[in-house]
Amino acid sequence: MILRELIYPGELHVLPEDISLTFDRMPLEIWFDEYQFEVDYDIGESGTKFLTVKELDIDLNNVELRYGYHVGHPSLRKEIAKLYGGNNLDNVAVTTGASEANFAIIAHLVGPKDHIIVEHPTYPSLYQVARSLGRDLTLFKLDWDNEFRPDMDKLRKLVKSNTKLISLTHPNNPTGSVITEAEIREAIEIAEDAGAYLMLDETYRNLMFDTPPPLAASMSPNAISLTSMSKTWGLPGIRIGWAVADRPIIEAIIAVREQITICNSAIGEAIAKEVLHKKDEVLAIIMKAVRTNFKIVKDWMDSQDWLEWIEPKSGVIGAPRLRKGGSTDELCELLVTKYRTFTVPGSRMEMDGYFRLGFGGEQEELVKGLEQLGKALKEIHS
Ligand SMILES: Cc1ncc(COP(=O)(O)O)c(C=O)c1O
Structure with missing residues (x-):
């Protein structure tokens, strides 16, 4: 028996059989x-090996299980801001994984008449959110023949007059390809020329085999850094990620998240703060x-x-x-x-x-x- 019949047995206003979900x-x-x-x-x-609470050896006994700051606890944002040199606390929003930040940023920046470019392959929700919202989406394909490196000339050609967001992921999931500082600069320039933002998913940046390029958000107000505690730190279960961005984007993230999750998990934030504190x-x-x-x-x-x-x-x-x-x-x-x-x-x-x-x-x-x-x-x- 389908669920609606269980909920509304025999009622006239039963939902039509062919109702389709937006998501x-x-x-x-x-x-x-x-x-x-x-x-x-x-x-x-x-990601890396999942950690247990025991392995972390963090005393969580005094964590107050109250609602938290909607933008993330200041002490955690302070740890994060330290990683981003020039940025201050006001440019950091801690979210329920990078996923929530990605959703909020796309929902805010890319309107019904706007265009978004998302690199592919990548973690699917980075492009699926745009599809679910019915946005004009172009996939920027990484090719085997180019060793899955992002080709900036190709990216430039994909931009339209209504492009509002370009989303890249490096080190890339699942190809492990990287991006250089010069390439990030070029991508920022392409975005700026179009009046768009560049979002770089830097979830794997701490797992670079060589010296990583600078964090995107520290390079331009038009660049957004997106990241997560889920992969490098083996902590997907705490559901903590963040975006570092220009203030209007941070405010948009807070607005969207207040309608979904309100704030982060207190336990998740406490763990993230301790791990980042001893990150090296x-x-x-x-x-x-x-x-x-x-x-x-x-x-x-x-x-x-x-x-x-x-x-x-x-x-x-x-x-x-x-x-x-x-x-x-x-x-x-x-x-x-x-x-x-x-x-x-x-x-x-x-x-x-x-x-x-x-x-x-x-x-x-x-x-x-x-x-x-x-x-x-x-x-x-x-
Ligand atoms: C590149 C990348 N970004 C974002 C995410 C989302 O991670 P989370 O919401 O757990 O932070 C993933 C998950 O696989 C990912 O691979």
């Missing part, structure tokens, strides 16, 4: 929800594990006859493809069902033919997961 579920998230909890080896997650110490441990895992996955990939990839330049994910070509759906489905190993088929991120391989988790799990992947590859090639 569709994202295929990537459906895949996660369905399989990630059911496997033994997770080599599809896009924590990051050193994380990066040591990431470098070891990257070597494991790189050596494994180098020995594969059936797979190829553009080696990720940073971060904890890469996007291999089958040398023989074709969809990776069969491989990823076989992996979760028979080999109890989680990866993400590219079709869930609108890049069929690839799959997402994550190497940010436990070393032992990565090694076992790759072994399982090897078995599944053998099976689909036999």
